[in-house]
Amino acid sequence: MLQSTLILIILSLFIGAAVWLVFIWAVKRGEFDDIEGPKHRMLDEDDARSGKPNRRRDS
Amino acid sequence: MTPDSMVCAHCGLSITATERVRGRIAGIDQDFCCQGCRGAFLILTDAGLDDFYRRREGEIGLPAGAYENAYGEDYLANFVRPDPDGAQLCFIVDGIRCAACVWVLEKLLGRCDGVLEARLNYGNHRARVKFDPTRTSAARIFSAVARIGYLPRPLSVDQGEERAERERRALLIRFGTALFLSMQLMGYSLALYAGYFQGMDAQAKQIFHYFSAAVATPVVFYSGAPFLQGGWRNLRNGVPGMDLLIAMGVLAAYGTSLYATFAGGEVYFDTAAMIVTLILAGRLFEGAARRRAAAGIDLLLRLAPQTARRLLGEQREEISASQVRCGDLLEVRPGERFAVDAQVVGGETEVDEAPVTGEPLPVWRRPGDQVAAGTLNLSALVRVRATATAANSFIARVAQLVEEAQMRRAPIQRLVDRICALFVPAVMVLALATFLFWSWRATEISPLLAAVAVLVIACPCALGLATPMAVLVATGAAARRGILFRGGDILEMTGRLTLVAFDKTGTLTLGRPRLTDVYPAHGSVDELLALAAQAECGSSHPLAQALVAEARRRRLDFTPAQNVRTLPGRGLEATTPQGSLRVGSEAFLRQAGIDIPPSTALEGATQVHVALDADYQGVILLEDALRPEAAACLQQLHTLGLSQALLTGDSPQAAQRLAAKLPLSSVHGGLSPADKAAWITAARAERERVLMVGDGINDAPALAAAQVGCAMVGGTDIALENSDLVLTRPDLGRLVEALLLARRARILIRQNLLWAFAYNLLALPLAAAGQLAPVHAAAAMALSSICVVGNSLRLGRKELLRPEIRVN
Numbered sequence: 001m002l003q004s005t006l007i008l009i010i011l012s013l014f015i016g017a018a019v020w021l022v023f024i025w026a027v028k029r030g031e032f033d034d035i036e037g038p039k040h041r042m043l044d045e046d047d048a049r050s051g052k053p054n055r056r057r058d059s
Numbered sequence: 060m061t062p063d064s065m066v067c068a069h070c071g072l073s074i075t076a077t078e079r080v081r082g083r084i085a086g087i088d089q090d091f092c093c094q095g096c097r098g099a100f101l102i103l104t105d106a107g108l109d110d111f112y113r114r115r116e117g118e119i120g121l122p123a124g125a126y127e128n129a130y131g132e133d134y135l136a137n138f139v140r141p142d143p144d145g146a147q148l149c150f151i152v153d154g155i156r157c158a159a160c161v162w163v164l165e166k167l168l169g170r171c172d173g174v175l176e177a178r179l180n181y182g183n184h185r186a187r188v189k190f191d192p193t194r195t196s197a198a199r200i201f202s203a204v205a206r207i208g209y210l211p212r213p214l215s216v217d218q219g220e221e222r223a224e225r226e227r228r229a230l231l232i233r234f235g236t237a238l239f240l241s242m243q244l245m246g247y248s249l250a251l252y253a254g255y256f257q258g259m260d261a262q263a264k265q266i267f268h269y270f271s272a273a274v275a276t277p278v279v280f281y282s283g284a285p286f287l288q289g290g291w292r293n294l295r296n297g298v299p300g301m302d303l304l305i306a307m308g309v310l311a312a313y314g315t316s317l318y319a320t321f322a323g324g325e326v327y328f329d330t331a332a333m334i335v336t337l338i339l340a341g342r343l344f345e346g347a348a349r350r351r352a353a354a355g356i357d358l359l360l361r362l363a364p365q366t367a368r369r370l371l372g373e374q375r376e377e378i379s380a381s382q383v384r385c386g387d388l389l390e391v392r393p394g395e396r397f398a399v400d401a402q403v404v405g406g407e408t409e410v411d412e413a414p415v416t417g418e419p420l421p422v423w424r425r426p427g428d429q430v431a432a433g434t435l436n437l438s439a440l441v442r443v444r445a446t447a448t449a450a451n452s453f454i455a456r457v458a459q460l461v462e463e464a465q466m467r468r469a470p471i472q473r474l475v476d477r478i479c480a481l482f483v484p485a486v487m488v489l490a491l492a493t494f495l496f497w498s499w500r501a502t503e504i505s506p507l508l509a510a511v512a513v514l515v516i517a518c519p520c521a522l523g524l525a526t527p528m529a530v531l532v533a534t535g536a537a538a539r540r541g542i543l544f545r546g547g548d549i550l551e552m553t554g555r556l557t558l559v560a561f562d563k564t565g566t567l568t569l570g571r572p573r574l575t576d577v578y579p580a581h582g583s584v585d586e587l588l589a590l591a592a593q594a595e596c597g598s599s600h601p602l603a604q605a606l607v608a609e610a611r612r613r614r615l616d617f618t619p620a621q622n623v624r625t626l627p628g629r630g631l632e633a634t635t636p637q638g639s640l641r642v643g644s645e646a647f648l649r650q651a652g653i654d655i656p657p658s659t660a661l662e663g664a665t666q667v668h669v670a671l672d673a674d675y676q677g678v679i680l681l682e683d684a685l686r687p688e689a690a691a692c693l694q695q696l697h698t699l700g701l702s703q704a705l706l707t708g709d710s711p712q713a714a715q716r717l718a719a720k721l722p723l724s725s726v727h728g729g730l731s732p733a734d735k736a737a738w739i740t741a742a743r744a745e746r747e748r749v750l751m752v753g754d755g756i757n758d759a760p761a762l763a764a765a766q767v768g769c770a771m772v773g774g775t776d777i778a779l780e781n782s783d784l785v786l787t788r789p790d791l792g793r794l795v796e797a798l799l800l801a802r803r804a805r806i807l808i809r810q811n812l813l814w815a816f817a818y819n820l821l822a823l824p825l826a827a828a829g830q831l832a833p834v835h836a837a838a839a840m841a842l843s844s845i846c847v848v849g850n851s852l853r854l855g856r857k858e859l860l861r862p863e864i865r866v867n
Contacts (some may be wrong), residue, residue, distance in 0.1 A: 002263055009270060013243065020239045027231050 067092035068100055135197035140450060144175050145191040148200060151222060152179065152186050152209050160289070163296050164209065171195060171203050184222070186211070227346060230285075234343055237282035237336040240274045241329070247271045248329040268320045275328035279313045283335040304486060308514035309334050312833060315507055327508065327833075334515055334837040341841035345524065345848055363433045363454055367398035370442065380449040387445045391436045397443065399432050400452045405442035411435040457787070460543055486517035486823075493827045504829035512826035516836040521818060521843040525811035528851040533804035536855045541787040542797045549783040552766050553798060554805030555748055559696055560739060560761070562753035563707035563717060564602075565789070566771060568683040572605040572665060579677035580656070587677045589615040591669050594633040594642045597623050602667060603631075605681055629708075629731065630667075638672040645710070646729065648675075665713050690721060692791040697722045699798065704742075706735045706751075706761065735761035750784075752794060769794065803854055811847045818843045 026032065065074045068089040080091040082101070091097040140147045152164065161179045164186070168177035173194030179186045188200055204211040247267045254264055280287070286309065289302030312331040319326050367380050370388040380398040383389065391397055393408065409421040412434045421437050424430055430443060432452035449455065490513040497506035530547035537544055544550045561567050579587040592610035595603035596619050610617060620633035620640060630643010641651055645668055648655060653670045665683065669676040696703060702724040707714050711728030718726040727738060739749050739761055751758065751765035762768030762782050770782035771789045786793045822839060825831045831839075 002260070002266070005263070006266070009247075012246070016239055016243055020236065023235045023239070024232055027228050027235070030228075032228075032231055 065090055067096050135201065139192070139197050142189055144189050145193075146189070148188045148190065148197050150186050150188075150201070150211050152184050152204060152211050160209070160292070163292070164204065168200065168203060171200065174200065230339070230343060230346065233282040233285070234336070234339040237278045237332065237339055240278045240282075241332045241336045244271055244274050244278075244329050244332050247274070251326075268326055271326055271328040272317060272320050275313065275316070275332045278332040278335050279309055282339060283309055286335070286338070304483065304514050304517060305334065305338060307487075307490075308511045308833065311507060311514070312511050325505075327511075330508070330511065330833045333834045337834075337837040337841040341844045344845050363449065363452065364396050364398045383445050383449060385445055385447060389443050389445060390440065391443060392440050393436050393438055396435050397430050397432050399445045399449050400447040401430055401432075401443035401445045403428050403430060403441055404444050406439055408439040408441045409437040411437055457538075457543065460545065460785070482517070486513065489517070489823070489827060490514045493829075497829060502829075508833055509826065509829040511833040512829075512831045512836045513823065515833050516822045516826045516831065516840060517819065521811075521815035521840075521847045524844060524847050524851075525815050526808050528848055529804050529808045529811060529854060532851045532854045533800055533807075537797060537800055540793060540796055540800075541790075542793050542800070543785040543787065544797075544801075545783045545785075549767055550801050550804050551808070552748065553750070553784065553801035554803075556701060556750045556767065556798065558702050558704065558742055558747040559750045559752065560704045560706050560735075560742075560765065562735075562751075562758050562761070563705060563709055563714065564683060566752050567689050567705070567717065567721070567791075568685055572602055572681040572683040574605055574609040574679065575682045576680040577677070578680070580675050582676070585613060585615055587669060587679065588613065589617040590637075590640065590671065590676060591642050591667065591679060592617045593620045593635055594623060594631045594640050602665065602681055606667065606679065635671075641670045642667060644668065644708070644729070665709050685717065685720065686789075686791060688791050692795050693721050693723070695795050696798070699795075701798075702747075704738075706730050706738060708732070732758065732760050736764040739764040750798075769797075800854070807850060807854060811850055814846060814850075815843065 065079070067074055068091055074090055074092045080097050082089050082091060082097045089097075089100065091100065135148075138148060138150070140149075164179050165177050168174050168186075168188060173191045174188060175191060176189040177186065178188075186204075190200065201211045247270050251259075251264065251267050251271075253259075254267075283306075286302050286305045290304075290306030293303040309331050312327045312334070316326040316328045316331065318324075364380060366377050367383050367387075368375050368390045369378050369383065370390050375390060383399050388404070389398070389401060403424050403426050405426065407423070407425045410424045410430055411421050412431065424441070429446070430436075431454060432447075432449065433454040447453075490510045493513050494506045494510035497504050497509050526547065530550055533550055534544050534547075544553070564572075577584045577587055588606070588610045592607050592615065596607045596617070620635045623631055623633040625631055626643070626647065629647040630641060633640045633642075641648055641653070645655060645666060648668050648670050651670070653673055653675055655668060655675055665681045667679045667681065669679070693703060703722065704725045704727065705714055705718055705721075705723050706727050708730055709728055711726075714726050714728030730738065735751075735758065739751060742749050743764075743766070749765040750767045750769055751761045752769045752771065753762055762770065767784055768782040769784040769786065771786045771791075771794075784797060786797070818839075822831065822836065826836055
């Protein structure tokens with residue numbers, strides 16, 4: 001019983017650690033830097049490469 | 060760098076004079092021992108790896124002198140700007156975590172010799188220090204900041220972004236790590252809970268304790284490092300802050316659990332880990348909100364390009380915008396933005412000024428016209444002459460104003476600050492008392508957990524955020540609409556106004572009068588016009604400009620008069636070959652003893668009378684059309700419950716005629732600037748809270764006399780520095796928006812404070828009574844901060860201002 005619990009705990013730690021490493025990699029790569037931009041990007045014209053939403057004009 | 064201590068910027072070896080290689084890289088002169096070193100330096104800096112030079116010193120934390128290598132005295136001097144009181148330096152401070160850091164830095168800098176004023180913006184970690192250049196220097200200020208453990212860096216837009224990005228990533232990783240480990244920990248806790256009720260093998264329990272300790276340790280010491288460091292800093296500086304409360308709570312829970320792991324007993328590792336995780340989550344939200352609010356300024360600053368093309372003879376060179384000096388000749392192609400404020404000298408083009416003034420239509424600019432930094436050249440290549448450096452451009456000053464506004468504290472905030480300073484020590488005492496009480500009573504309530512809950516729940520984060528967050532969001536949202544508040548105090552006052560006083564010319568009217576009639580007493584119309592134009596051609600008053608424009612249109616010949624004296628609100632006095640010339644209001648001429656024949660045909664219009672010595676020459680009539688949106692806006696102000704007054708230097712008849720179309724409660728004509736100020740002072744004595752709206756120049760005393768002085772400027776710089784509220788576009792609709800926004804902000808601040816206070820007052824007794832687990836306390840605390848931040852963010856929404864306000 002204890003043996004299997006131990007194995008499971010250590011296994012979960014390893015799987016969790018793997019996910020954690022993927023997370024760190026994603027942060028370092030800047031995947032979370034701009035969470036607003038991507039949803040606007042498809043509406044942008046070609047020249048807007050900055051990934052920022054287009055400047056909106058106050059009328 | 061002196062020649063005897065010259066070392067290579069790349070390899071750090073000393074250079075002999077014969078081998079010295081000089082290079083100008085990123086705007087800084089560097090010395091190298093050989094071309095190879097220069098090349099290596101170039102490659103590293105180009106790749107953005109200049110960190111190498113700092114890292115190889117083997118620095119961890121911040122060794123003395125680390126920043127001195129990067130920023131020499133000469134280099135820092137570039138960032139010092141002259142200021143009425145001496146000099147001003149703006150820089151970014153790394154390592155700021157809470158309002159207490161800001162407080163400590165401001166206090167410590169303020170105590171430095173020669174520093175006149177030090178302000179630090181918590182929102183974007185930018186510091187602004189005014190100092191006396193004869194007593195201290197930029198380098199000394201930097202070393203003072205570095206000495207207490209923060210890293211100062213000269214301000215440029217890119218660096219600010221880079222730093223924010225780095226801190227945000229670090230926070231995200233800390234949070235992610237904490238979340239992952241806390242989830243593991245929850246699994247163990249669940250097993251331990253189950254074991255608590257159903258019985259558990261002692262050995263298995265021990266193993267779970269060990270695992271819990273192993274998982275909780277990195278959460279406390281890595282993810283919780285910002286709180287521990289902040290708490291330690293609080294302690295060392297003797298300034299108790301929020302970090303200290305959190306650090307103590309976490310360490311208490313962790314410490315006793317660790318002891319219990321080996322000595323036996325219950326463990327609370329999950330409490331320590333969850334507190335860290337939840338508070339980090341709160342900070343993550345807070346950071347995102349703050350960034351969104353500050354985005355307005357960054358957007359403004361980012362508009363101005365970083366480089367400019369300078370013309371030297373026939374040669375063109377690309378230089379950094381900060382190197383452009385007044386008088387430099389620049390070339391700007393269509394599609395490019397102007398880097399600095401400048402005057403067009405060659406070519407004609409259309410300019411999109413929307414980002415700066417909000418004017419949606421492109422404006423035609425010809426030689427002699429001004430263009431502002433950040434505006435977009437649309438149609439043709441132009442040559443311009445710089446009239447201001449990048450740091451002094453209109454856009455930079457606007458950004459600076461907004462930033463200053465966000466740093467100024469609302470009166471209500473000062474009260475909150477005072478309460479907070481008492482609050483933290485009081486909570487520590489309460490936590491200790493809770494611990495002692497429950498230890499003495501020896502019930503099933505854990506004394507330690509109750510004390511930890513008190514520490515965590517009491518953290519006045521929401522209280523500290525309530526006002527600044529609302530002010531930050533409101534001023535940011537206002538700036539995007541072309542409304543600049545000078546500070547939180549102004550925002551607060553604007554929300555409480557009862558009376559709006561308007562100047563007429565240029566405020567309610569377009570400020571571009573047209574000439575309607577000329578009645579010469581003797582002689583021809585043209586003679587009278589030419590005479591008046593002589594005196595008026597040096598003046599920037601709209602009436603004068605209309606008069607001179609008309610004279611020019613008729614191709615009249617006139618020479619500018621000598622010794623023109625301006626009497627604001629009354630007229631002009633000049634010496635001409637024909638004699639002493641007076642041009643101005645009826646009252647002004649009568650005062651000078653000139654006899655004016657009564658006339659009935661002149662009712663209503665603005666009159667400009669002309670006299671040569673004692674000889675009356677005639678009168679010129681001008682009319683100024685009402686702004687198209689004026690009537691609707693005044694009606695809206697009326698429905699908002701504000702009484703309105705018209706104060707003008709024009710004749711009472713002209714004022715009355717205008718007022719007939721508007722819902723004004725009182726109309727006063729023929730007032731001098733001093734009279735206007737006196738009228739406002741009198742209104743204030745009757746407990747009215749007055750907003751004065753004017754164009755800035757001749758209304759200056761009235762603007763100063765009112766609680767809030769509002770200047771309407773069309774992208775020019777006249778009243779920017781002297782008024783509390785600036786509309787960057789002459790549009791009265793913005794005024795209504797400003798008032799609505801200020802009212803909303805006031806309501807929100809109250810809601811925030813009420814929520815934060817009520818929350819602390821309710822939760823503290825619960826925690827002290829041992830009825831609140833520390834984990835719940837941490838969750839509730841993060842939730843309370845998120846509520847305040849989220850509530851404040853509602854101010855930034857567009858639909859907040861009722862749509863019918865928009866007139867144009």
